[in-house]
Structures are given as C-alpha cells and as structure tokens.
Amino acid sequence: MRIVVGVGGGIAAYKACSLVRKFTETGHDVRVIPTESALQFVGKATFEALSGNPVNTGVFADVPEVPHVRLGQEADLVVIAPATADLMARAAMGRADDLLTATLLTARCPVLFAPAMHTEMWLHPATVANVRTLRSHGAIVAEPASGRLTGADTGPGRLPEAEEIFALASLLLERADAIPRDLEGRRVVVSAGGTREPLDPVRFLGNRSSGKQGYALARLAAQRGAHVTLVAGNTVGLDTPAAVDLVQVTTAEQMRVAVDKHAAGADAVIMAAAVADFRPVHVAAAKIKKGAGEPNSIELIKTDDILSGLVQARRDGRLGAAAIVGFAAETGDENGDVLTYARAKLKRKGCDLLIVNAVGEGRAFEVDHNDGWLLGADGTEQALDHGSKALLASRVLDALGPLLR
Secondary structure (H helix, E strand, C coil), X not given: CEEEEEECCCHHHHHHHXXXXXXXXXXXXXXXXXXXXXXHCCCHHHHHHHHCCCCCCCCCCCHHHCHHHHHHHHCCEEEEEEECHHHHHHHHCCCCCCHHHHHHHHCCCCEEEEECCCHHHHHCHHHHHHHHHXXXXXXXXXXXXXXXXXXXCEEEEECCCHHHXXXXXXXXXXXXXXXXXXXXXXEEEEEECECCEECCCCCEECCCCCCHHHHHHHHHHHHCCCEEEEEECECCCCCCCCCEEEEECXXXXXXXHHHHHHHCCCCEEEECCECCCEEECCCCCCCCCCCCCCCCXXXXXXXXXXXXXXXXXXXXXXXXXXXXXXXXXXXXXXXXCHHHHHHHHHHHHCCCEEEEEECECCECCCCCEEEEEEEECCCCEEEEEEEEHHHHHHHHHHHHHHHHC
C-alpha cells in the first residue's frame, strides 16, 4: 500500500520516526511529507533513510512529477502525526501553501489526523471547530492521549504512541469506514483480559487471554466518540488506549465489583474478558511446599457469572436500558460444535449480542487476529471473517449501534 505520513512541527515529531519504520517493516511504500517546522525537530535525512524515499516540503520540488497533486491522488492512506493545531487549522480552511496541505486537498483515500498539542490548545474553541470541520469533510481526527506534555504539563493532547496510531491506520487499510463518530456522547464499559484466582501467594488459576480483543474494542469505541471505561484483568504488555479510563483488577470478584460499579449509567457493556468460572475454596497463606503435606487435590467453587448478573440487573431496573454484549470462547466435542454451544449460551445468558470465538492452538488467544460469529438475541447470526482484532471490534460496534438507537 502507498502511505503518506505527514509530520507537523511539534516536539512529538520524533514519534513519527517509529511510525514510518512500522509501515516500512510491514511492506508499505511510504512517502514522508514534513512541514518546514517539523524539520526543526527531525532532520530530512532521517525521514529519507527510514522511508527509502525522497523528502520535500514545498510544491516546487521535483516539478515535472507534480508531487503536490500526484502524491495525494495515488495514496491509499494519509496519516498526519503529529497533527499540530496550526496544521489542522490550515487543513480545515483548505489551505495549500506547502506540499503537505496541497496533498491533503488531492487525497481521496482515508485521512487520519493524530493530534498533539497542549491541553489548552486542544480545548480551545478554534481547535474544536477545526476538528469538527475536518470530520465533516470525512477525515478521521483521533482522540489524543492524556499524559505528560512538554515541560511539566500533563493532560489531554499527548500524541498516542506509534503502536496505537499504526493500529488505527492498519484498520483503515482493512476497512476504510471503520471509524465513524457514531458513539458520540455514549458511555461504554469494556472488560478485557484474563482473571487470576490465587492458590497461594505465588500461584494462581488463570487462562490464556491476552486482553488484545478487549483493548481493541475499547480503543475503537473511544475513537468512535464514546466515553470508555476499560476494566482490565491480566493484560501484560498492553498500553492503555488513548482517551480511555483504565480500571485494573486481578480476580473475578474484583472484576464483578468494578463492572457493576461502572455499568451504572452506561449505554453499553461489552464483556470481552475471560473471567474465571471457578476459584479455589481455600487460599493458602504461605507458599504450598513440595513434599509432606502437599495437596492431592484443589477444591473449587464457582465464581459469580458477571454477564448473567448484568442481564438480571437490567431486568430488575438496576442497570437501566444498557445494551449488553458477551463473548464466548468455545470448542466443539462429540456432543456438538462451537455454534451449538454458543446458541445455548446466548439463550442461557440473555444478553443482546454474543460474539463466539472458536479457540485452539493459534486461535483467538494470544494472537493479533480473530474470527468467529456474532449471534443476536433476535436469532440473527453473522459470520465474522478472519482479520485483525481491530477489524472484528469494528463489526461488533456496528452491531451495537442499532441497539443504542
């Protein structure tokens, strides 16, 4: 794919280097178009070395090739990172006073802006209006991260990490219409990762869930406009998605308490976590030693069913009218296939949607891709084709929309 990476003149321009490398390492043809100000932070030679292509800022370079028209026309995706307040203001007004803004006017592919600026600039009415204008023109303006800015300042306006921008960009290459602003004003709770039930201070009962699917759902819901609370169990190595509030838990009971708390007043709850079905009855105060006195068995007790509890709370009027989405990791056996068990689980749980993944070696858990089926309480069934977990997340959020309306 042909990707244009535009770089605005902000201190976060150094992160564009990692983004360019990610694109080139995955086989894409990358053209970097910085602004003149961006070259104050990262030199032209750096971008040329990383992309393998020439780098220019003005419309009069390489005139016979007409780059100010050709680059936008031929691009499959344009990513602006960082998108400064000034650059977005010029783009919103349709300015074409350098190679980057001229390219934006000729691009007919998806355009992703990743803003980076101080909080006061991001929240200023002029920037708010410019973002609204860009979105009305069909561009995707990502929600920025919150955190440390230049100097000692902190707040919203931080450029998301290169991995997150790359994930959003890759999703747009899979599906150009995957990030509409259709969840504006909605409150969504997402659970992710596996829970751990302690046996002693060292050991636990757990599962193979990485949390990647839940994080993909939370990330995309936030970028589609929702206020997202992510209740996460074991998710080692995953960074908190931009514009998402993270609540970290360990056990199934801690997850139940956190989900119940944040589900109150939510428009939707998506239970993507792999919650333990059982926990040990007794937890040893000290490490269980090998040798004399070691246990022959471990007595287990069922944990509370969080998904069924949410459905019951809605029936009782304690949850409001929130849409409830469940996930099921299933395997078939001699008594039935994956869908047989999934249909029975949907009926038993009573949720609005159930996403079913067939699990096994290299499937669903601890990988970056997923597939399965989306089952509706109304009897509808939709196959979810194999693709990135972000792509599956986009299909789930599409199905969630009508339930919210």
